[in-house]
Amino acid sequence: MAALSAKNDVFQAIADPTRRKLLKLLSKEEMPVTVISGHFPMSRTAVSKHLRVLADAGLVKERKVGRETRYKLEPEPLVELKDWLQYFELFWENKLSALKLLVESDEQDV
Known part of the structure; x- marks a missing residue:
């Protein structure tokens, strides 16, 4: 399945309302997934999957700080x-x- 291995484009990434909400949330500040998941009625794993789609599209950047991964919006x-x-x-x-x-x-x- 080539579609699954291909990176997501911006249009695919923002098609989901949850991912659009994630972008808005991350536009304010960099956050770890534990804080981000507190804003959504879903598991941390589900939030992480949405963040992965956004990262694949280049819309969020992640960086390790100790044991946690922090995410921030990349608007370009x-x-x-x-x-x-x-x-x-x-x-x-x-x-x-x-x-x-x-x-x-x-x-x-x-």
Whole structure:
């Protein structure tokens, strides 16, 4: 199964709501898995699996401090996501402009 051995990309990594919450949590400070798992209604093993997916995508870095592993957000890979979403902003802007024109024209008809 090549898909299992391949590293996760940013899009796969953020697809899961738990992993998105992990990213938000880690955006504030570096934390060990014991502290991180206290924020989630799941086992430490489950949290570690989510952290592994994020690490494989380059979204979190881990470092050993004594016997514990600490995790922190690495935001650089999110640029790929930002660039992809930026393309679609054109469509959002066009829809908002059209809505503005529609609302303003309705106001003039009143």
